[in-house]
Amino acid sequence: MSAEPRLVEVRKNVLKQNDVVARALRERFRETGVLVVSLVSSPGSGKTAFLEKTLTVLHCRYKVAALVGDLATENDATRLARSQAPVKQIITGTVCHLEAAMVQNALADWDLGQLDFLFIENVGNLVCPSSYDLGEDLRFVLLSVTEGEDKPLKYPTIFNSADVAVITKSDLASAVEFDEAAARRNIQAVRPGMEILKLSAKTGEGMDEYLEFLERKRTRARDAAAAHK
């Protein structure tokens, strides 16, 4: 045995397995024309209320479904089932984020061609989910007005990885003296050009603009699927 070790080049992405599954999922979503939106945020920012409202409103006109990630409970799925849309819980156990394979397993027996929208609610966590591509078309990062305007600066990685920022609980903005201009400035600092929606799932403020936004994106996904065929 010589004293000098040999250097072997590897150059492999550690999350290669996740990325391969995510790519396969994205291809499957694209072929079927379903618009897939994932939601990330810190715990308590209103993801489930936002999703419940979304599913309830969309359910009248579209075929919608949701996957929800949670560490331990099925509470969210039970709550979301009130919207009448199909909802499946992914219990992650000790894992603090969703991975592409969990989404793939949960969707194994689903006919995605029947769906217009699929929402994937990640585990409430602003750190870990940023590293894992789930094959989604759009990643929404939620920021509630009660959390403070500087959240984007504290968690730049997840804000940078998202496509759309959603400011939630807008009905509480004045009560907590939320500085909206500062929040928008901070979001744009860590992700220039990001679309920002502001709404309240409770009062319905901003929901119309949000639904129009979703419909626009869905039309685009449908057109892309048609062109693909």
Place this chain on the structure above:
Amino acid sequence: MHELSIAMSIVEMAEEESARHGGAKVQVVHLRLGKLSGVMKEALLSSYEMACEATPLEGSQLLIEEIPVEVFCPRCEVARLVTSIQWFACPECGAPTADVVHGKELEVFALEIAE
């Protein structure tokens, strides 16, 4: 804390690669870690030791090269390092840009294996 599962993937990858080279003992794993990878260097280093326990990589070292965030400036038409990950803009001309060229790396770059 997802660093432990990342560390386990690194160990697994290093084991596979060393097997392809005749099962030689891995002494050092070189990792390229982007500042925007979502993985903390310190947490990964402590998780790595745990992940190596009772594997052929026990006693090996993880050497992390941190990769700064580089963006493409649309105005200067050149890639530049950002001065802060709280401000995605060209440090020269101030143009905002979300076009990340480097900084998301999470890559096993090389292994040092005993002959």
